[in-house]
Amino acid sequence: MDRRHFLSAFAAAGLLGGCTTIRPALVAGQVGGACLPRVMVSPERVIRTIAGLRPYRPSGFVVRAEPLGGTLVVHNYGHGGGGITLSWGTASLATEIGLPAREGAVVVLGAGIAGLTTARLAQERGRQVTIYAAALPPDTTSNIAGGQIVPASVFEREHVDAAWLAQFEAACAFTWHRWQLLTGSDTGVRWLATYDEGTRPPSSPTMARFMAGREVLSAADSPFGRPVSRYQTMYVEVGRFLRYLTAEFLASGGRIVVRRFATPQDVAALPERLVFNCTGLGSHHLFDDAHLGPKRGQLAVLLPQAEIDYAYMLGGYMFPRADGILLGGTWEQGQWDAVTTPEGIARIMATHTRVNSQACMA
Ligand SMILES: Cc1cc2nc3c(=O)[nH]c(=O)nc-3n(C[C@H](O)[C@H](O)[C@H](O)COP(=O)(O)OP(=O)(O)OC[C@H]3O[C@@H](n4cnc5c(N)ncnc54)[C@H](O)[C@@H]3O)c2cc1C
Numbered sequence: 259m260d261r262r263h264f265l266s267a268f269a270a271a272g273l274l275g276g277c278t279t280i281r282p283a284l285v286a287g288q289v290g291g292a293c294l295p296r297v298m299v300s301p302e303r304v305i306r307t308i309a310g311l312r313p314y315r316p317s318g319f320v321v322r323a324e325p326l327g328g329t330l331v332v333h334n335y336g337h338g339g340g341g342i343t344l345s346w347g348t349a350s351l352a353t354e355i356g357l358p359a360r361e362g363a364v365v366v367l368g369a370g371i372a373g374l375t376t377a378r379l380a381q382e383r384g385r386q387v388t389i390y391a392a393a394l395p396p397d398t399t400s401n402i403a404g405g406q407i408v409p410a411s412v413f414e415r416e417h418v419d420a421a422w423l424a425q426f427e428a429a430c431a432f433t434w435h436r437w438q439l440l441t442g443s444d445t446g447v448r449w450l451a452t453y454d455e456g457t458r459p460p461s462s463p464t465m466a467r468f469m470a471g472r473e474v475l476s477a478a479d480s481p482f483g484r485p486v487s488r489y490q491t492m493y494v495e496v497g498r499f500l501r502y503l504t505a506e507f508l509a510s511g512g513r514i515v516v517r518r519f520a521t522p523q524d525v526a527a528l529p530e531r532l533v534f535n536c537t538g539l540g541s542h543h544l545f546d547d548a549h550l551g552p553k554r555g556q557l558a559v560l561l562p563q564a565e566i567d568y569a570y571m572l573g574g575y576m577f578p579r580a581d582g583i584l585l586g587g588t589w590e591q592g593q594w595d596a597v598t599t600p601e602g603i604a605r606i607m608a609t610h611t612r613v614n615s616q617a618c619m620a
Pocket residue numbers: 309310311312313334335336337338339340341342343344367368369370371372373390391392393394398399400401402403404405406407408409517518519520536537538539540541544554555556557586
C-alpha cells in the first residue's frame with residue numbers, strides 16, 4: 259500500500275471513526291479556487307536523483323523486548339514508509355518497555371531517526387547512552403525520506419491484530435504531539451497545506467489528527483482541476499533535523515561509535531544490559547527477520563523554489579524543502595538495490611509534469 263492509497267484503504271477497512279470537518283484558514287496565496295504557484299518540472303532543474311529502501315513489514319513495526327542472555331534487547335524497527343512520522347511514538351513505546359526493566363547505561367543500535375529519537379528519550383529519562391551504528395547521517399535511509407508527518411505505507415490491515423493496532427494508536431498520539439513541539443527553522447519542521455487525491459473522509463481520531471483542518475475541494479474549486487482534499491500537516495527537512503538531534507544527543511553527554519554488528523551474540527557481548535535495536539532494514543540480517551524487506555522509493559530533486567508553500571500527493575508526491583523540491587512516487591517491493599532507474603525517474607518526471615500542466619497553476 260503506498261503513501262497516497264493508505265488513507266482511503268484505512269477508511270475502507272473500517273478503522274476510521276467519525277470525523278468532524280473543520281474549515282481551515284485559507285492557504286497563503288490562495289483564495290477559493292485561485293491558482294497556486296507552479297512547480298517548474300524540467301530535466302534541467304533536477305539537481306539530484308536518489309533512492310532509498312523503506313524498511314517494510316506487512317505486519318507493521320516491531321516494538322517488543324527479547325532477552326538475549328543477560329541482556330534485554332528492545333526492538334524498534336520496521337516502520338515502512340512512516341518511520342519519520344512514527345519515530346517519537348515508537349521510541350516512546352520502546353523506552354517505556356526497556357527503561358523500567360534495566361537500570362544503568364544503555365546502548366542504541368542505529369543512528370537513523372528511530373535510533374536518535376530513542377536515544378534522546380532515554381537521555382531525557384536520565385540515562386547515559388551510547389549509539390553504535392554502521393553508518394551515520396547523512397548516510398542513512400532516514401536522510402532520504404521526504405519527511406511528511408503522516409503514517410503512510412506502514413502495514414497491511416489483514417496482517418495486524420488488535421494488540422499491534424493499539425501500539426500504532428499510542429505511537430501516533432505521542433508522535434503527533436511531540437512533532438508539534440519541534441517546529442522551527444533550527445529543526446526544519448514546519449506546517450504546510452497539502453493537496454491529496456484522497457477525498458473519502460478519514461474518520462478516526464487517530465488518522466484525522468494527521469490531516470488538520472481537512473476539507474474536500476470540488477473540481478471547480480481545486481487548483482488541480484479535479485476533486486482533492488486539502489489539509490495541514492507537518493514536514494521535516496530530515497537532514498537538518500538529524501543534525502539537530504545528533505547535536506542535542508552529543509551535548510547531553512551521548513557517545514557515538516561507528517560499528518557494524520554481524521550477530522546477536524556480538525550485541526549480547528556489550529557490557530550494557532539494555533540495548534535498543536533501531537537498525538531499520540538491518541534487522542533483516544542482524545535479527546533474522548524474514549518478514550522485513552525493502553520497499554524502494556526513488557526521488558528526483560529539483561532546484562528549490564521559495565514560492566512553493568504547499569505540498570501535494572496526486573499520483574506522486576511533491577514536498578517543497580529548502581534543500582530542493584522533492585518529487586517522488588515509487589513503492590517497489592523487494593528491490594534491495596538503493597539505486598535509481600531511468601524508467602523510475604522518467605515516470606516520476608512525467609507524473610509531475612502532468613500535475614503541473616493544469617491551467618490553474620500560475
Ligand atoms: C523515498 C522515501 C521517502 C520516505 N518518505 C517518508 C515520509 O515522507 N514520511 C515518513 O514518515 N517516512 C518516510 N520514509 C520512511 C523512512 O525513511 C523510514 O521508515 C525511516 O527512515 C526508518 O528509520 P530507521 O532509523 O529505522 O532506519 P535507518 O534510517 O535506515 O537507520 C538504521 C541505522 O541502523 C544502522 N544499522 C543497520 N544495520 C546495522 C548493523 N548490523 N550494525 C550496526 N548498525 C546497523 C544503520 O547504519 C543506520 O544508522 C521514506 C522512505 C523513503 C525511502
